[in-house]
Amino acid sequence: MKSILAILLLMLAVASCKTTEANYRTAYEKAVAGRDSLTALDQTIYGAHRRNMGSREIAVGDDTVEIKIQRVKITEGGGGINEWLRTYSVVVGQFKQAFNARSMRERLVDAGYPRAFVVETAEPYYYVLLSSYSTPAEAVEAIKSIPSDFPVAMKSPLPFILKN
Secondary structure, three states: OHHHHHHHHHHHHHHHOOOOHHHHHHHHHHHHHHHHHHHHHHHHHHOHHHHOOEEEEEEEOOEEEEEEEOOOEEOOOOOOOHHHOOOEEEEEEEEOOHHHHHHHHHHHHHOOOOOOEEEEOOOOOEEEEEEEEOOHHHHHHHHHOOOOOOOOOOOOOOOEEEEO
């Protein structure tokens, strides 16, 4: 009698764990709601400063270049010192995670770019700078001199000039 009761309880337990279309639908809707709230969070926190980043076009010699404007500071452990950060910087990487920015910076140093360093915005959002200059003309020349076989992959809008 006990064994029959145990078998019935086991069958009931197995049947109640069965996945149904309703269970799938509930889980899917919960995942979508979570994803939407993360997107909203991303748009309000991580994207706020980048969306509000100013930009303007300036004439540099015969060229017209876009300069993005954003306040940044040296990232602790990012390989830079305050004296290296000038007004116009060449940005070759942008990341939400400091670890990723530092990793890219290390690859650049290993590839022969010892003055590469990491800065951050107030969010924080991290930029890897190849170099930093006092004038926009110097920054434009630096971008033009980036070789086609640059050691890290860059997708648009990289590289760009950032004015601090």
